[in-house]
Amino acid sequence: MTTKEAAAILKLLEDVYDMGFNKSESKAKTWINFLVEDGDYEPSLQMAKRYIKDGNTYPPKLPHILKKQPKTVKEEPVDEKTAKHRWRMKNDPEYVARRKKILDDFRKKLNEFEVSNDE
Numbered sequence: 001m002t003t004k005e006a007a008a009i010l011k012l013l014e015d016v017y018d019m020g021f022n023k024s025e026s027k028a029k030t031w032i033n034f035l036v037e038d039g040d041y042e043p044s045l046q047m048a049k050r051y052i053k054d055g056n057t058y059p060p061k062l063p064h065i066l067k068k069q070p071k072t073v074k075e076e077p078v079d080e081k082t083a084k085h086r087w088r089m090k091n092d093p094e095y096v097a098r099r100k101k102i103l104d105d106f107r108k109k110l111n112e113f114e115v116s117n118d119e
Helices: 003-017 025-038 041-053 080-091 093-112
Strands: none
Touching: 003 025, 003 041, 080 093
16 A cells, blocks of 8 residues: 555545644654555555445544455465376376376275275
8 A cells, every 4th residue: 555545545544533633743644654565555445445334433443454465375286296196187087097096096005904994
């Protein structure tokens, strides 16, 4: 979030709750620093709007407004061999049957040596 975006959120809160950002420069700087360093603009703005719409009559505290964008997991591209295997598992019943037979045979061999699934 930029300083300008954080200031826009403070202006919204000041207009609704008269929080004293205009009177106390240190209070405004503290809020702006936290919003810029630890918050994302869109989620924080949505939290501010939700706080207002929910009918809260008391001014919000910083944790009520400060919000980060949820982290997303980026999936690594799959190599050709893995992609082919996944496709065959979905679309080739013979491949699935052969694979199941091989795994069942392997489990039988393990059982002969008394190896459990937990090991």
